[in-house]
Amino acid sequence: MSDLSMRAEKLDSEDELAHLRGRFVLDSVSDHAADAAGVYLDGNSLGALPANVPGRVEDVVRRQWGELRIRSWEESGWWTAPERIGDRIAPLVGAAPGQIVVGDSTSVNVFKALVAAVRMAGEGRDEILVDATTFPTDGYIAESAARLTGRTLRPVTPAEVPGALSGRTAAVLLNHVDYRTGRLHDLPSLTSAVHAVGAIAVWDLCHSAGALPVGLDEHGVDLAVGCTYKYLNGGPGSPAYLYVRSELQDRFDSPLPGWNSHADPFGMRTDYAPAPGALRGRVGTPDILSMLALEAALEVWDDASVHAVRAKSLALTDFFLECVTAYVPEGAVASLTPAAHEERGSQVALRCADAGDVMKRLIERGVVGDFRNPDVLRFGFTPLYVGFADVERAARVLGEVLGQLPR
Amino acid sequence: MSDLSMRAEKLDSEDELAHLRGRFVLDSVSDHAADAAGVYLDGNSLGALPANVPGRVEDVVRRQWGELRIRSWEESGWWTAPERIGDRIAPLVGAAPGQIVVGDSTSVNVFKALVAAVRMAGEGRDEILVDATTFPTDGYIAESAARLTGRTLRPVTPAEVPGALSGRTAAVLLNHVDYRTGRLHDLPSLTSAVHAVGAIAVWDLCHSAGALPVGLDEHGVDLAVGCTYKYLNGGPGSPAYLYVRSELQDRFDSPLPGWNSHADPFGMRTDYAPAPGALRGRVGTPDILSMLALEAALEVWDDASVHAVRAKSLALTDFFLECVTAYVPEGAVASLTPAAHEERGSQVALRCADAGDVMKRLIERGVVGDFRNPDVLRFGFTPLYVGFADVERAARVLGEVLGQLPR
Numbered sequence: 001m002s003d004l005s006m007r008a009e010k011l012d013s014e015d016e017l018a019h020l021r022g023r024f025v026l027d028s029v030s031d032h033a034a035d036a037a038g039v040y041l042d043g044n045s046l047g048a049l050p051a052n053v054p055g056r057v058e059d060v061v062r063r064q065w066g067e068l069r070i071r072s073w074e075e076s077g078w079w080t081a082p083e084r085i086g087d088r089i090a091p092l093v094g095a096a097p098g099q100i101v102v103g104d105s106t107s108v109n110v111f112k113a114l115v116a117a118v119r120m121a122g123e124g125r126d127e128i129l130v131d132a133t134t135f136p137t138d139g140y141i142a143e144s145a146a147r148l149t150g151r152t153l154r155p156v157t158p159a160e161v162p163g164a165l166s167g168r169t170a171a172v173l174l175n176h177v178d179y180r181t182g183r184l185h186d187l188p189s190l191t192s193a194v195h196a197v198g199a200i201a202v203w204d205l206c207h208s209a210g211a212l213p214v215g216l217d218e219h220g221v222d223l224a225v226g227c228t229y230k231y232l233n234g235g236p237g238s239p240a241y242l243y244v245r246s247e248l249q250d251r252f253d254s255p256l257p258g259w260n261s262h263a264d265p266f267g268m269r270t271d272y273a274p275a276p277g278a279l280r281g282r283v284g285t286p287d288i289l290s291m292l293a294l295e296a297a298l299e300v301w302d303d304a305s306v307h308a309v310r311a312k313s314l315a316l317t318d319f320f321l322e323c324v325t326a327y328v329p330e331g332a333v334a335s336l337t338p339a340a341h342e343e344r345g346s347q348v349a350l351r352c353a354d355a356g357d358v359m360k361r362l363i364e365r366g367v368v369g370d371f372r373n374p375d376v377l378r379f380g381f382t383p384l385y386v387g388f389a390d391v392e393r394a395a396r397v398l399g400e401v402l403g404q405l406p407r
Numbered sequence: 408m409s410d411l412s413m414r415a416e417k418l419d420s421e422d423e424l425a426h427l428r429g430r431f432v433l434d435s436v437s438d439h440a441a442d443a444a445g446v447y448l449d450g451n452s453l454g455a456l457p458a459n460v461p462g463r464v465e466d467v468v469r470r471q472w473g474e475l476r477i478r479s480w481e482e483s484g485w486w487t488a489p490e491r492i493g494d495r496i497a498p499l500v501g502a503a504p505g506q507i508v509v510g511d512s513t514s515v516n517v518f519k520a521l522v523a524a525v526r527m528a529g530e531g532r533d534e535i536l537v538d539a540t541t542f543p544t545d546g547y548i549a550e551s552a553a554r555l556t557g558r559t560l561r562p563v564t565p566a567e568v569p570g571a572l573s574g575r576t577a578a579v580l581l582n583h584v585d586y587r588t589g590r591l592h593d594l595p596s597l598t599s600a601v602h603a604v605g606a607i608a609v610w611d612l613c614h615s616a617g618a619l620p621v622g623l624d625e626h627g628v629d630l631a632v633g634c635t636y637k638y639l640n641g642g643p644g645s646p647a648y649l650y651v652r653s654e655l656q657d658r659f660d661s662p663l664p665g666w667n668s669h670a671d672p673f674g675m676r677t678d679y680a681p682a683p684g685a686l687r688g689r690v691g692t693p694d695i696l697s698m699l700a701l702e703a704a705l706e707v708w709d710d711a712s713v714h715a716v717r718a719k720s721l722a723l724t725d726f727f728l729e730c731v732t733a734y735v736p737e738g739a740v741a742s743l744t745p746a747a748h749e750e751r752g753s754q755v756a757l758r759c760a761d762a763g764d765v766m767k768r769l770i771e772r773g774v775v776g777d778f779r780n781p782d783v784l785r786f787g788f789t790p791l792y793v794g795f796a797d798v799e800r801a802a803r804v805l806g807e808v809l810g811q812l813p814r
Contacts, residue, residue, distance in 0.1 A: 021466075022489035025473040042477050054465065057696070061464050065642055066432040066456035070449050070777065078643060087566035105691025107516060107665030115555075132677070137666035137691060140679040144662050148522075149557040155677070229692070235472055236485055236695035253553050258514030259544035268587075268780050270539070270562070272547040284512025284544060285636070287697040290465070370477065373675050 004392050011388035017312050023300050024385040025049040031303045038366045039390040044347050044380025045370055047233030053096030056296035082282055082290050088298045089241055092306050093205060094215040101245050106206060106240040107137045109225040113123035114145035115255040117171035117200035117223055125170035127152050135179045138204055142173050158185045162193045169199040177207035177345030180372050182337040184345045188219040211346035214312040216243055231382055234294035242281040249277050258283035270390055313346040320348050320391045347380040361401045367394045409800050411730055418795035424719050430707050431792040432456040445773045446797040451754050451787025452777055454640030463703035475726035488698050489689055495705045496648055499713050500612060501622040506650050507686045513613060513647040514544045516632040519688060521552035522662035524607035524630055532577035535560050542586045545611055549580050565592045569600045576606040584614035584752030587779050589744040591752045593628040618753035619717040623650055625630060638789055641701035649688040656684050665690035719790035720753040727755050727798045734806030754787040768808045774801045
């Protein structure tokens with residue numbers, strides 16, 4: 001047994017979150033290659049299946065839909081699911097209740113948030129700043145929001161934001177963690193800078209929520225969106241969420257004012273009157289199967305604090321980088337992920353020649369990460385179910401795949 | 408046995424679709440009151456559970472998500488589900504393949520369709536006509552589309568549309584079947600009238616798709632949207648769909664250009680380039696659980712033609728009106744649903760004093776319809792699983808509840 005695998009064993013034995021791994025379906029046959037147990041480091045793309053979800057979904061389908069049918073809109077709490085589940089996400093992102101609704105995709109929520117932000121900022125402000133390194137959909141949607149509201153879209157890196165802000169700035173859309181490099185941006189200071197010029201700060205939390213503390217209320221974030229299928233393990237395409245700071249809710253003027261956001265939705269009135277509170281971020285009928293699978297998936301957080309998760313996440317990525325240094329010959333990979341903890345999310349991105357092919361071979365060996373164009377190996381670390389032995393093994397297999405280690 | 412119940416028995420014995428009832432979960436304990444077997448006449452709000460759905464959903468959750476995880480985006484066909492399932496819906500609404508994508512709510516699709524329609528119509532046209540009797544969300548969303556595109560929204564009844572059309576008209580949003588009255592509008596002639604002034608016709612098929620032939624291609628409809636949880640039985644909040652006529656796809660300029668509609672979605676490019684075809688109606692990551700439940704639900708259509716469904720639907724609503732006339736004392740209810748077949752959808756709406764209370768009592772007796780403000784009893788007839796004995800019983804219980812029949 002190598003030093004690093006002994007270290008991993010010790011770290012796992014001291015891990016206060018280790019017992020939560022049993023709440024997830026892992027180590028399935030399909031993952032396994034002949035020579036390696038499965039290591040799932042792609043929870044930042046699709047979180048693993050929580051063990052309580054299949055039974056919950058079966059109940060939703062067979063009893064709630066199959067037997068109660070439309071009565072479930074009231075009796076099974078379908079109608080209020082978007083805000084109820086929003087309140088379950090709220091503590092994970094540092095939000096008091098009543099500010100988050102779940103529903104629609106992240107892209108659709110970015111659209112709601114940006115158009116609403118521009119309207120809150122007022123007529124005189126003609127520019128939207130968008131993170132130039134953003135996940136592409138945010139940029140495409142921001143372009144559409146700018147076009148429809150007659151504003152100019154200006155892509156800037158997060159580092160350039162302070163210098164680009166002015167009295168012309170209406171809104172700024174930023175990612176908390178960069179999807180490609182795993183860089184964590186400074187949400188408190190960037191939000192302050194946005195507010196200093198009187199603009200609205202919109203944050204995309206897809207790669208941070210459930211992996212590290214966000215502090216939306218504490219840092220005065222105006223609007224935020226995020227997906228739920230990464231570190232929140234809601235399942236493929238589970239609905240996204242929208243945060244609207246309570247002080248701004250009365251001014252939230254949605255570009256998608258569907259009947260679910262009406263003050264009296266069953267009044268079937270011709271004139272639109274928005275509901276009070278975060279409810280006005282709702283649009284159409286919520287997709288109940290996906291939504292209630294997510295609700296079950298969130299129950300694990302009753303027994304996990306996001307602070308403990310963050311501490312373990314940093315320990316995991318530190319250890320992974322250490323193992324990579326030990327197992328992978330110098331120069332074969334280069335980390336794009338910042339070394340400083342305050343700049344690191346919960347993933348490690350390694351630049352590597354032939355990265356697409358390398359990732360295929362890793363997956364064949366049971367180590368599942370993903371490949372991002374053009375040359376990035378991306379490994380996500382979900383502290384709820386990834387352990388230190390997983391990390392050691394992943395780095396060791398990477399070293400072997402790169403063909404440099406003696407077997 | 409009364410004449411009408413003998414008639415019902417005979418009609419059921421001659422019904423060529425009767426065997427499809429077994430494909431649905433009905434007659435569950437929860438429906439039953441002490442004195443009446445359950446009759447579900449609310450499939451126009453939420454379709455009953457198809458018997459093959461629970462097993463499919465279990466496979467999607469346990470195997471596709473739980474075991475294959477991200478591999479399912481390719482191996483389980485998750486990524487292509489929106490267009491694949493769109494092609495399954497296509498024949499039900501008279502569309503050739505490649506013109507329908509599934510995803511998002513109806514409200515969101517109305518927004519995509521209307522903004523795209525205004526853009527197709529061109530700069531010179533400054534007016535959007537919207538069905539004044541529409542389901543409210545369509546009107547709210549149309550108002551938002553008008554506001555964001557700088558157009559004026561003009562609500563008119565479908566009958567007023569021909570007179571209201573002009574060279575100023577950019578787009579017209581109409582419902583194929585009125586959600587409240589059940590009136591079927593004349594899609595071919597209204598579409599022709601819209602085209603005669605060079606405007607774009609957008610149809611909402613929520614209350615017609617799966618209940619009667621629509622003929623989108625045949626009648627030259629430009630854009631259409633619909634939900635899938637009514638006559639298509641996709642489950643609570645199952646995703647809606649968008650039809651974009653093939654000739655118009657190159658000009659479909661979406662206000663929600665999410666990464667799923669990109670020509671090269673995994674290229675992660677900064678610049679947006681729309682995919683060819685109906686794909687450009689996609690937005691963000693599709694909600695797979697709800698989407699694949701819908702796919703299973705649609706399989707019943709392999710054994711049912713929409714023309715046979717339409718014939719049975721008319722027979723059911725005719726028979727219901729006949730039974731109501733026989734069982735309910737004159738003057739207690741008045742039908743809002745047209746008597747003429749060519750003007751009738753697959754529901755019957757009865758105006759009735761104290762309708763909310765009457766519907767509660769019907770539901771207590773196992774006859775499930777719904778109440779719509781202010782005074783409407785709404786009964787939907789899904790020919791795939793509603794039989795003539797159900798219809799006779801529902802009308803009989805209605806007569807009893809209205810307190811006029813001798814027991």
